[in-house]
């Protein structure tokens with residue numbers, strides 16, 4: 001009898017976990033859990049848009065800790081998730097508006113500023129969950145050079161962008177291939193994300209990465225596509241955690 005070949009992996013993540021989106025995060029958990037259990041990652045925003053802070057001792061902080069206790073991976077996901085356009089001085093406002101996408105908080109940051117935000121966010125989340133974070137994912141998967149250097153300096157174990165997963169701590173590449181994600185800001189983006197998911201869910205990627213966002217739960221077509229992608233993946237793949245990619 002020949003040994004069974006190892007199954008390919010499925011990595012699922014919930015983006016923008018914040019008190020602002022608590023009910024949407026619950027909806028996404030209900031969507032994912034039947035297929036992956038607690039083998040999923042949460043991308044946590046310490047203070048979404050500067051006015052939805054995660055505060056230690058609050059019910060939301062307790063929920064985060066309980067999710068981490070259940071085995072859900074916790075990634076720091078920016079600090080405010082948005083560029084500086086809305087909460088600093090005129091010079092930065094100009095720079096942010098013209099040099100970065102509106103949610104690309106970590107695209108234009110110099111190394112020192114990126115390092116400070118990573119350290120501040122990490123300390124907050126680690127205090128709340130009572131364990132080290134699993135990694136860092138920049139908002140909109142957009143990293144500037146300063147951010148890449150700051151992640152290496154902070155020895156963050158895992159980071160990812162649209163196309164790959166790597167370890168800033170060791171410099172090694174952990175996985176390669178596009179992430180499946182959905183968009184709903186415009187009808188065009190919604191339609192093209194459905195098409196991309198329909199194709200990519202059959203691709204022989206290993207791992208297959210799926211990233212879902214709070215607004216997804218408000219669109220039945222997206223919920224159907226996410227469910228179908230999870231079902232298709234479950235036929236040939238094992239749900240896994242990002243840390244399973246580490247040697």
Ligand SMILES: [Zn+2]
Pocket residue numbers: 015016077081139140
């Ligand atoms: Zn995000």
